[in-house]
Amino acid sequence: MMNDAVGTIFGFLGGTIVSCENGYRVLEHPNPKRVYCRLSEAKWFLALRWCEQLDRPAGILNYEGQLAFYNAASLRVGEDKFLPQYYRHQLFRECLDLPLGQSVLHSLSQGDQSQLLQVISIEIDPRFGRVALVRAA
Template identity: 55%
Template sequence: MGNTIGIMFGFLGGTIFASEGGYKVLQHPNPNREYQRLSEAKWFLALRWCEEFPTAAGILNYQGQLSFYNQAALRIGEHNFLPLDHRQEIFNQCLSLPVGTTANYSIFTADGRSFRTLEVMGIDIDPRYGRVAIVRSL
């Protein structure tokens, strides 16, 4: 990669910059790591974002699958973190939000008590696949 920086911008608490050879993320542990696609650099920052939360967090795709989840979500279990019957509604909520804004989603028990409150944020990582939802327990 040359010394000329063409584009520099922030994404999910990180910084991506581009020049002739590709994209680099300033927060990457390997300062020489270069991504050929912008979406790969964004994906790295999305994973990093989820890993930093002490509570359960993950990335929900349009198919209702968790593409990634952190250690806290692993400890409680993927289905306890995001029950299957709530995933499509959670994802649909992210579609209605402006990019980068958050909304809360509550999961209730059978008797109507709030079981878990989640923060949902819709982000665009790769235009080939559409929006994903970053979800974390509050």
Template identity: 50%
Template sequence: MTMFGFLGGTIMAVESGYKVWPHPNPEKIYNRLSDAKWFLAVRWCDNLSTPAAIINNIGELTFINQLVLKMGEDNFLPLQYRLEVFARCLPLLPNEIITYELKNPERSLEIRGLEIDSRYGKVALVTESLVAPTLNL
């Protein structure tokens, strides 16, 4: 039996696939490991108290939480920064976080690289940093 933690949840291999805890439907079985990981990644973003999104390799925001929905995707992460933010996730090790400073609007983002599906490579988990950027005077 294989069991491991992933973004605040647990994935367990069962005979017919993968179960995830916690899950609103305890009987739910995912056929693919990547589907179980995706569920936990979305849940992780959705439960944050700061704006958060998942960015894919072509710069799309494939998931946004309610705070990003309210503020607008372009206000959270303007289109011109998305590919660069994604590129910053590529060399990151598991659990490694880097900070990315946006110039306009002036804010800090935290970037994590995450391997959900080996067929597609990493995605970037991006959250607004609670630490305000320092002003260069």
């Protein structure tokens, strides 16, 4: 009987995912015994962790143009101020043109204010396609 046999180890967004007999473990998870059944669940955990660790606004933009997740800094400034609805579909379309893992800087202008955002193209679950990690640069 194999117990936590390791088949594959790889990095994703600054974390480490290890395959084991029952699924996937994330080494950085606060519960070291936590096993995810699907690789996409482990990747989702690391994507959330990536956003949460930043002290500047960050979030995960999905194909519907919605922020599927955003961190505390985004909440403080306001979801729409961090990433106005008007720009969301455009930023996501730019994400589709990028190679996976690549990023682009995008300047948003609203009235007399502008901000610089970094958009990173990633794939968490191939069933749903890409998402864009967005953070204030």
